[in-house]
Amino acid sequence: KNEVEQSPQNLTAQEGEFITINCSYSVGISALHWLQQHPGGGIVSLFMLSSGKKKHGRLIATINIQEKHSSLHITASHPRDSAVYICAALQGTSGSRLTFGEGTQLTVNP
Amino acid sequence: GAGVSQSPRYKVAKRGQDVALRCDPISGHVSLFWYQQALGQGPEFLTYFQNEAQLDKSGLPSDRFFAERPEGSVSTLKIQRTQQEDSAVYLCASSLSGQPTNYGYTFGSGTRLTVV
Numbered sequence: 279k280n281e282v283e284q285s286p287q288n289l290t291a292q293e294g295e296f297i298t299i300n301c302s303y304s305v306g307i308s309a310l311h312w313l314q315q316h317p318g319g320g321i322v323s324l325f326m327l328s329s330g331k332k333k334h335g336r337l338i339a340t341i342n343i344q345e346k347h348s349s350l351h352i353t354a355s356h357p358r359d360s361a362v363y364i365c366a367a368l369q370g371t372s373g374s375r376l377t378f379g380e381g382t383q384l385t386v387n388p
Numbered sequence: 389g390a391g392v393s394q395s396p397r398y399k400v401a402k403r404g405q406d407v408a409l410r411c412d413p414i415s416g417h418v419s420l421f422w423y424q425q426a427l428g429q430g431p432e433f434l435t436y437f438q439n440e441a442q443l444d445k446s447g448l449p450s451d452r453f454f455a456e457r458p459e460g461s462v463s464t465l466k467i468q469r470t471q472q473e474d475s476a477v478y479l480c481a482s483s484l485s486g487q488p489t490n491y492g493y494t495f496g497s498g499t500r501l502t503v504v
Contacts (some may be wrong), residue, residue, distance in 0.1 A: 282430075311492070321431075321479065321495035364430055375444065376421070376481075376493070378430035 281305045282367050284379035291386050297352040299382045301365035304346065309368040311376065312339050312350045314361050321364070324350070355386045390414075392496035394480050400502045401470045409465045409499045413482030417494075420463050422455055423479040425498070431479055437463060470503045477501075 282303045291297055301310070309328040315321045325332050325339040327348070332339050336355075341348040352359055362383050366376040393412040401407050413420050419438055423431035424447075433447040439460035448455070452471075457463040467474055477498040 313495070320497040321481075323492055323494065326492040366430075375433050375436065375447075376423075376431075377433070378423075380428075380430045 280380070281377050282365060282379040284363075284365055284382050286382060287380065288383045289385070291355050291384070293356055293386055293388050295355050295386075297355050297359075297384065297386075299350045299363050299365075299384070301348045301350070301379055302346060303348075303365075303367045303377075305367055305369050305377065307367040307369055310341055310348050311366040311368065312348070313364040313366060315364060315381065316361050324363075326368075352384075357386045357388050360385050392480055392482050392494050394478075394496035394499050396499060397497065398500050398502075400504060403472060403503055404469050405503075406466065406468045407470055407501065409467075409478050409501070411463045411465070411480030411482075411496060413461065413463070413480070414484075414494055415461070417482035417484050419483040419485065420457060421481045421483075421493070422463070422465050423481065424449075425477040425479055427476070434465070434478075467501075470501075472503050475501055475503045 285300045309326050311326050312324045313321050314324050327341050336353045338351040362381040364378055364381040366378045395410045421436050422434040424434050425431040435455045436444040437457040440457050452468045454466045477500050479498045480496040481493040483493050
């Protein structure tokens with residue numbers, strides 16, 4: 279069992295739909311990252327959170343520390359949101375190492 | 389620079405060849421990380437530097453892999469006698485602090501290594 283698991287692995291949506299990607303982790307963490315990776319490899323950090331909820335534009339990330347679960351939501355999805363979304367756990371109280379989920383491939387069709 | 393720069397972007401190596409991958413982190417960033425991402429997988433940790441000190445190299449898959457950051461800025465990941473299973477995207481990330489919890493990470497665009 280992976281220490282960080284994401285679901286779904288693949289997600290296809292129509293433009294405008296509300297999207298949720300889930301992340302569960304089994305390790306103790308100091309923070310959790312949501313990352314976006316476009317074809318070609320570049321990774322962009324979307325959020326880093328250790329509690330509660332963060333919002334940036336159409337993106338919302340939530341985390342429940344007790345349940346060891348985080349979600350990334352995209353409202354009013356757009357084809358340019360198509361990418362791989364990865365959650366990564368920053369482990370330990372003085373954590374330095376990220377443990378990554380396998381990613382969710384999101385395709386938003388016009 | 390403005391971001392984390394990795395070079396080359398693409399590298400094709402013949403099996404058995406040695407390769408060197410470069411990471412130029414954001415100026416002043418203390419922490420530097422190398423990750424290996426196989427096709428269709430999430431990145432896997434390789435090694436971590438705080439300034440010039442390599443604090444964790446537990447993720448390096450074999451003694452063919454070697455990383456250095458001699459002056460605490462640019463880092464080089466060297467792979468000796470490359471094998472086909474080394475084919476992957478190698479990602480570098482840096483963080484301002486020795487405590488990335490506070491400042492998060494900036495990732496480079498990666499080097500895609502293909503061993504033929």
